[in-house]
Amino acid sequence: MASSTKTFDCIVIGSGQSGTPLATSLAQSGRKTALIERSHIGGCCVNEGCTPTKTMIASGRVAYLASRAADYGVYQKTQTPAYAVLRGPKDGEHAPIPGAVKKMPIIDMVKVRQRKRDIVQTFRGGSEARLKNVKNLEIVIGEASFTSAHGLSVKAADGTTTDYEAETFFINVGERPRKPWLQGLPEVEASELKDRILDSTSIQELDHVPEKLIVLGGSYIGMEFGQLFRRLGSKVTVVQRGKQLVPREDKEFGQAMLDICKDDGIEVIFNASDAPEDTIAVSRDKRSIVLTCNIDGTATKVEGSHILFAAGRTPNTDALNLDKAGIEVDKRFHIKVSPTLQTSIPHIYALGDCHGGPAFTHISYDDFRIIKANFIDQTAKQLSTADRRIPYVMYTDPQLAHVGLHEHEARREHGGDKVKTASMPMSYVARALETDETRGLMKAVVHAETEQILGFTCLGLEGGEIMSIVQVAMMGGLKYTALQQAVFAHPTLAESLNNLWGFLK
Template identity: 30%
Template structure:
């Protein structure tokens, strides 16, 4: 394959060299074409096949190797062959040449690029698979956009060459017609700018507007195709029906009601979803209680003698459930009905794209809606582990029903949930073992970040088992144990058994996509089980959208709210303006101690994507507030464009990291660089000063050394030291004489 690429590259280089060395680039000018126009016509009359065939071949070769002059050849074709024959010949020659150019780019460059930029190209190719033909068509309709760039760029994607060919054939036709028509008046043109007469400018404007008209036409065609397949209602009960009353569904309902759309919200369980009932709220209440116990144990560091805390686990769980009750009114049925939302309790199923059947305890009701938003959330994933059926498995959903503190807890999974809950139960008095199949905790974070958390967990008595695979659950001594396998020092597998009174499974979450009739309607799922939606959160059905955990890729409450805004606005106003979801400045926090907070790229992600970054690091042991409180573990790490202060990502490890991260998130969202953060006054002594200090570390690494050297000389001169030294030299010289 490498040899073929080298031969092809050599051939192209020879053609390009021959073009310029022969002087063809100088001969192919408007003046020369005009001067030789009559001669070309005589030659065409004498040898039509030779001229047509030669013209066609030259045009194909020039387009294939992206040589300049295609516009002039198009004008010449119009002058020689007239509008009809000229358009026919040039249309096929240009399309064939463009397809060959795409094939050349694909052969020479695509494989190396895919090896280096696999994640980015995977997303691009996914978009190409969905709407690549339409994108190519709209680009072809704008003749002022360099076609050779389109040829080369699209050649690097996974678009089928046949699709590329026929879309280019159709898409380039209007622009080609404009230039061929101008070529008929070749003798009257004084320059290429003469092509752009008012009439032709109007033609180009219409061509430029055509993509938007075409998109609207495509949308209408999709709706009509759906209407033919299903019985589309002539009127609708609601503008939007939202399925799922978790974070995403509540935000979607709120936004729709705020703009006076008629919206129905269907939830089969409890409003508030996982975040309120089994996720964010109860876990943070538990984490806070566990942190209080840890602070009591460590109080002697500050001269406060408190001893070992007494844990009343029932009271701890009472605090957890009290937190849920106090937050609950924010997500209540009464609140949303007061906002104008029609809230229903029941199971929702799509009968067709516009009809949602809601099954309640009192019967069934069919709702009609112009749009449906799926926000059905996700649930804990329980692996297919032998022996697991013999025990009651704890998950982040049901552990809140515990009445007694687990004596021995094994946590399966070293991600954020496993680390947060494992540390909390250890601080409350459980003996905890944490099992992670990967070679580090928090697999999405950098190694130095995970190492800080691992060190703290180990110091607090958590047994951390990395690179360890769960095999099965086995009965032992009247209880149970998790049998695990890890590589030994000699490379052989080592089998161990970790006894437990409770097993907590925290290996991820799976989207709730079953039972809603989506599969029957052709709404697809991705490999990870989430619903397949595009960048505007639209499914394959133009009026069915998805947001939150069911859509992925980030199963975070604030990510769900972010998506819900986009899904709702795009559903209600997408015919006028469509918004794509951006995750570039999406923050995420793991609430361990120390906390881990990140926005944007990590070092690992930058490396995997081939993004060049500059890393600036500031250790919290240098921060006055951290020193005063005796909490100096952790650091701030910022990734920037090399040599510039533009922030590409930031990671903070340490106490209060989640709160400190907000400043970096704001900076990335609004394009604020490190220079401006350095110039912002921060209260002293606060942990947020670490943000400014990190910016200062970056600035110190980029100080203008040459300018500072000149300033040193200037100040020395101002102090008189230079003049004194000169006078001393003169004085010594005179003494010597």
């Protein structure tokens, strides 16, 4: 039974990377504010996304370097056996992995997981503590759904509901892993193998290293987890529907990523058809999961102990009853917004992943900056998402970082004769050679007439940091010649930006 209605000036739904600072800023501006969160403070980034995954990837990096110690002339007194933890301590002892990486260090997956949990709790706990001390802010835990354009109902964990009203609403509910439709999946989910069907959230809670992991999807999430678990000791097969890994990138980066996978011992299968007549199917064979797909007209079976679905995400808008408020969505159920983040109902805004577009934490936070400037500070110049330059980093090793336009985008936008490119392998970078981390390449896209940098991609050691230097140059409107002639300290990775432009053509 619903209680009496609570009234606020502003209600923020979701405590993600824009919702949390926005609720704080609204309350500090004197507005009576409620922050409604379904599960835990901090949103995906802190709890299931950036923070935990990069923590685990750090463990994978250490395992990788340990396995390469001899390359640097470093040896242990006692030879490390080539096996890793396949089960948690409660399930048995260490078991050998067929085809394990040579001199693979022992992996305590329970400790890897606990380290991840501890860091997540530190981040989340800090956010919770700060919110509790904000005047004019009430934290509400429960599932929100609109009842009208100015009202919503919140269902608590104990089943009780409370009605709320507000003048203005801000939606920051994020996305979740999308489960693909696969023939036979319901049967496998109903079997004893159900816990081996994983997504980007559940895979982080494993207490063991899978013997053989099938990764369905060869883009950013699939690449990060595929390489991570290979380094931890799994045999990994990546199944990609298209003909290129990281398909949004220029072709040479897809090829370079494939070369890295081969070097790491990751098997990659391309052109797994998802046409209606060639449905990808999943089944079980005793204690194994079997993925069947059509590869160039031939039925191909991939067997694994576990399978990871890494083929997209879906917005958490389905439980909001958006139609009750008159809020329009697109065909993928992302909320439609204007460049100033207003929905089809002017007093309701949407921020972060739930409105589609680039699903990155830093973009969600920039959405907050836009709302703060326009709605709270009411600055003379309205900020918007128009012409927002989007940087991002895929945290494989080496990292894949990008900002601005890819070559194919630049040629389409500016014309082929007005675009030049410069590509250079990381093996030409002194710092990369000195650290024996020469995999990958970097590439810049330049306007031939203005000499402005249109875009930059780096698949290489600390690629995100190199990209950020180029991004700052782009923000300042510098020509590529400014980086070419800059005096960078030697030997740094930034110094590579002196030499890259010599390959411009």
